Amino acid sequence: MADINFSSPVLSPELRAAEPQAGADGEPLRWDIIELLFFAYRDFVGDADQELEAFGFGRAHHRVMHFVTRYPGLKVADLLDVLRITKQSLGRVLKQLLDEGYIVQKTGNNDRRQRLLFATPKGEALVAKLAGLQTRRIDHALEQIGPAGADKVRQFLRAMIDRDDPDKVLEAIFRTPVAAAKE
Amino acid sequence: MADINFSSPVLSPELRAAEPQAGADGEPLRWDIIELLFFAYRDFVGDADQELEAFGFGRAHHRVMHFVTRYPGLKVADLLDVLRITKQSLGRVLKQLLDEGYIVQKTGNNDRRQRLLFATPKGEALVAKLAGLQTRRIDHALEQIGPAGADKVRQFLRAMIDRDDPDKVLEAIFRTPVAAAKE
DNA sequence: AAATTTATGTCAGCCATATTGACGTTTCTG
DNA sequence: CAGAAACGTCAATATGGCTGACATAAATTT
Numbered sequence: 001m002a003d004i005n006f007s008s009p010v011l012s013p014e015l016r017a018a019e020p021q022a023g024a025d026g027e028p029l030r031w032d033i034i035e036l037l038f039f040a041y042r043d044f045v046g047d048a049d050q051e052l053e054a055f056g057f058g059r060a061h062h063r064v065m066h067f068v069t070r071y072p073g074l075k076v077a078d079l080l081d082v083l084r085i086t087k088q089s090l091g092r093v094l095k096q097l098l099d100e101g102y103i104v105q106k107t108g109n110n111d112r113r114q115r116l117l118f119a120t121p122k123g124e125a126l127v128a129k130l131a132g133l134q135t136r137r138i139d140h141a142l143e144q145i146g147p148a149g150a151d152k153v154r155q156f157l158r159a160m161i162d163r164d165d166p167d168k169v170l171e172a173i174f175r176t177p178v179a180a181a182k183e
Numbered sequence: 184m185a186d187i188n189f190s191s192p193v194l195s196p197e198l199r200a201a202e203p204q205a206g207a208d209g210e211p212l213r214w215d216i217i218e219l220l221f222f223a224y225r226d227f228v229g230d231a232d233q234e235l236e237a238f239g240f241g242r243a244h245h246r247v248m249h250f251v252t253r254y255p256g257l258k259v260a261d262l263l264d265v266l267r268i269t270k271q272s273l274g275r276v277l278k279q280l281l282d283e284g285y286i287v288q289k290t291g292n293n294d295r296r297q298r299l300l301f302a303t304p305k306g307e308a309l310v311a312k313l314a315g316l317q318t319r320r321i322d323h324a325l326e327q328i329g330p331a332g333a334d335k336v337r338q339f340l341r342a343m344i345d346r347d348d349p350d351k352v353l354e355a356i357f358r359t360p361v362a363a364a365k366e
Numbered sequence: 367a368a369a370t371t372t373a374t375g376t377c378a379g380c381c382a383t384a385t386t387g388a389c390g391t392t393t394c395t396g
Numbered sequence: 397c398a399g400a401a402a403c404g405t406c407a408a409t410a411t412g413g414c415t416g417a418c419a420t421a422a423a424t425t426t
Contacts, residue, residue: 015261015351017253017359021311029311030318031253033325035356036340038246041224042267043345058382063221070200070214076403078198084225089384091404113393113402128204128212135213141342142216145335152332153339157219159324162226168198173218176200243412259374272413274375296373296422 047133055126060085060093062130068103069119069127071169075108076115081167102126154178230316238309243276245313251286252302252310254352258291259298264350285309337361 020031048062055061067082068074076094080087094117097103102123108114119127142150155178166174203214231245238244250265251257259277263270277300280286285306291297302310325333338361349357 015254015257015355017355018255021307027315027318029314030321031314032337032356032359033321033340034249034314034317035253035352036337036344037224037227039353039356040340040343041220044220044343046345060383066217070218071198072201074198077401085383086385087403088386088405092383095404108402111394111402115403124204131212131214131217132210134217135210137343138213138216141339144342145338149332149335149339152328152335154215154219155328156324156332156336157216157223159327160223160227160320161219162229169218170222172198172200173215173222176215241411260372268412269414270374271376271415275412278375291373294373294423298374 044134044137047137048130051130051133057096060089061097064090064093064097065102065119065123065127066130067169068117069124071172072118073106073116074169076117078168079117082169097123151178227317227320230320231313234313234316240279243272244280247273247276247280248285248302248306248310249313250352251300252307254355255301256289256299257352259300261351262300265352280306334361 017031021029045059049059052058052062063083064079067079071078076087076090080090083090094103098105101120104118104120105115106118108116142153145153158174158178161170163174200214204212228242232242235241235245246266247262250262254261259270259273263273266273277286281288284303287301287303288298289301291299325336328336341357341361344353346357
């Protein structure tokens with residue numbers, strides 16, 4: 001291996017991003033944050049995915065279990081709004097969770113057509129376990145930026161969410177002020 | 184995308200989150216950020232989903248197009264690492280994008296087994312259009328927290344990503360310091 | 367030179383999760 | 397009572413993952 005004179009474009013090329021490109025209107029694009037969001041979310045949900053395999057569940061089951069546990073008494077229609085899927089899709093997953101005892105239904109008190117959903121202790125335990133994994137990752141990330149940074153992150157994420165026609169769960173979330181982590 | 188809109192103005196009890204529950208080890212769980220991430224990402228990818236429909240493409244196509252455009256000359260194997268899917272899954276999507284002229288392949292100069300991937304102008308235009316939509320959302324969110332907050336968000340998202348065994352694209356991303364938000 | 371490994375492609379089939387459309391039951395409401 | 401709402405369900409279909417097996421060309425090792 002005499003001299004290392006790479007005239008060829010690609011040998012062990014340091015992979016690098018293309019030159020930042022502007023949008024049609026010349027406005028700069030947020031490539032960095034777009035990609036950070038992709039990778040951060042990929043690894044964030046990856047935490048739960050591994051665990052879920054052991055239960056024979058998928059992400060769909062997790063999403064349903066999560067929101068039912070967090071918002072007890074959620075109606076089926078509310079869940080459809082939050083998850084943005086059709087009732088046919090939800091039906092399959094929900095039936096499994098009911099059959100296996102992770103969720104129970106109760107007929108609505110005021111409106112007996114409604115089926116209010118509640119997590120069983122078994123269901124709550126699963127959700128807490130998965131949230132524990134994700135919390136570990138979040139805590140690690142928040143440690144790097146301090147309590148003030150944590151509030152900035154909360155504000156950022158809130159502002160990323162569509163506010164027009166919010167579903168019931170979102171209303172509940174936005175009703176709560178950004179919990180200031182007091183320094 | 185049919186929005187289900189049977190919003191019953193029926194008075195339901197103010198929906199609210201269950202009492203914060205501690206994990207098995209008593210450590211508090213980050214319910215708020217877990218949910219904010221879910222909704223923020225849902226709406227973030229929703230921007231692109233709408234546009235993609237018009238092209239007959241799905242999220243898979245977007246992900247491939249995005250990384251090929253941003254990191255020209257990416258190998259097939261690199262793409263598999265980044266997307267964490269199998270070559271069979273990638274194959275179907277990639278074939279479509281090649282056939283329809285969004286991507287071209289070039290044989291590697293030093294290793295002629297490799298197929299280096301490049302976006303065509305047509306492909307670049309699509310990616311830029313989608314990135315434009317997402318950038319609008321991100322800009323709106325960043326405006327609320329100022330340049331210092333933007334850097335906190337970047338640091339947070341970086342720290343959310345697994346650093347063990349990073350793929351080539353992640354290496355490139357982490358090689359770049361957190362770019363201070365100008366303006 | 368021969369054997370092996372690597373990078374990629376492809377065929378065949380399976381599974382999970384999403385879709386639309388249609389229809390039925392119970393229950394609430396005007 | 398008539399109609400709408402909340403929910404369940406059947407049937408068919410699409411997307412995007414997966415595994416396993418096999419093929420080819422090119423690079424690397426022996």
